Amino acid sequence: MDVKIKVVIVPAEHEGGNLFFVITTLKLIRYRVYLIDTPEIVIYSTQNMKIKIRDFSIGRGYPLVFIAGPCVIESHEGCLQLAEKLKAIFQPRKIPFVFKASFDKANRTSVHSYRGPGIKEGIKILADIKRRLDVPVLSDVHDAEDVPFIAETLDIIQIPAFLCRQTDLILAAARTDKPVNVKKGQFLAPWDMKSVVEKIRSTGNEQILLTERGASFGYNNLVSDMRSLVIMRELGYPVIYDATHSIQLPGGQGNVSGGERKMIIPLARAAVAAGCDGLFLEVHENPEQALSDAATMLPLNNLPCLVDQVLEIHRIVSCE
Structure with missing residues (x-):
């Protein structure tokens, strides 16, 4: 689609020569104009950026994607x-699906809580699931030195919300050229994710996903501001909504986090109506028996109905 834009050129006097402006067309499509110390000006559009995962794409104009699985790997057989x-x-619904599971929950509230099988065994399990079921897999990483090892298996590398400002970790993940999913910290405004995007882009990696997982609302509480989905999407990359962590009550049960499970489905529906490109859902056959985030996981038997509901919502809001 042809889009007319107006560019105003001003002296590039910013120290370091990397001053940039974000300008907006009448269609509210974001462009960046970089002014450098030479007369060269680079203009590029981030309209309709898509992320390619195997045989499907994530982004505006593509099917809703689901990133789903348990909070943490509890056992090889159970995970499979x-x-x-x-x-x-x-x-059967022809829906793009990425299987997720953590191999090490390094940010548990209590030192006594279950963390997972660890990186070596966990990645081995994810590799087996990927091979046997032919599904893409995602997991989170907490240390930059672990990135090369996990990148051999993972289709998407995830940066946890608490670590979304850790530059070394982000750059290490980005340099693999794998898609990187960054969860927005509960302490960040949606527009602050612009800096995270620029860190990843500085490596030449454009395979970026941004995930909303709620914002701190006083102590032991989170709230979902659906405007965040719209604002982050304007950065030009697909936005995912984490409907399970967003209903978490951090540390709300003393030595573990609580949650309001009844809010998962309403918030998931609202996020799709607001225009997110995918849903992140932690799912368990028996959440009450889960070894991590028991209060916030969606029971597996509730998933089919939710999927059908949000697919219909996505169909409606995609008719632009």
Whole structure:
């Protein structure tokens, strides 16, 4: 589509020569104009940026994607069985699906809480699920030195919300040229994610996903501001809504976090109506018995109905 823009050129006197402006067309499509110390000016559009994962794309104009799985790997067999059941829900509906599971929950509230099987065993399990079920896999990383090892298996590398400002970690993930999903910290405004995007882009990696997972609302509480989805989407990259962590009550049960599970489905529907490109859902066959985030996971038997509901909402809001 042809878009007319007006560019006003001013002296590039900013120290370091990397002054940039964000200008907006009448269609509210964001462009960046970089003014450098030479007369050269680079203009590029981030309209309709898409992320390619195997045989499907994530972004505006593409099917809603689901990133789903348990909070943490509890066992090899249990993780494989859940992945099989999730695939059986998504595949007949022809829905893009990424299996997620953490191998190490390094940010648990209590030192006594279950953290997972660890990086070596966890990645081995994810690699087996990826091979046997032919599904892409995602997991989070906490240390920059672990990135090369996990990148051999993961289709998407995730940066946890608490670490979304850790430059070394972000750059290490970005330099793999793998898609990087960054969860917006509960302490950040949506427009602050612009700096995170620029860190990843500085490596030449344009495979960026941004995930909204709620904002701190006083102590032990989170709130979802649906405007964040719209604002972050204007940065030019696909936006995912984490409907399960967004209903978390951090530290709300003393030595573990609580949550309001009944809010998962309403907020997921609202996020899709607001225009997100995908949903992140932590799912468990028996959440009450889960070893991590028991209060915030969606029961597996609730998933098919939710999927059908949000697919219809996505169909409606995609008619622009």
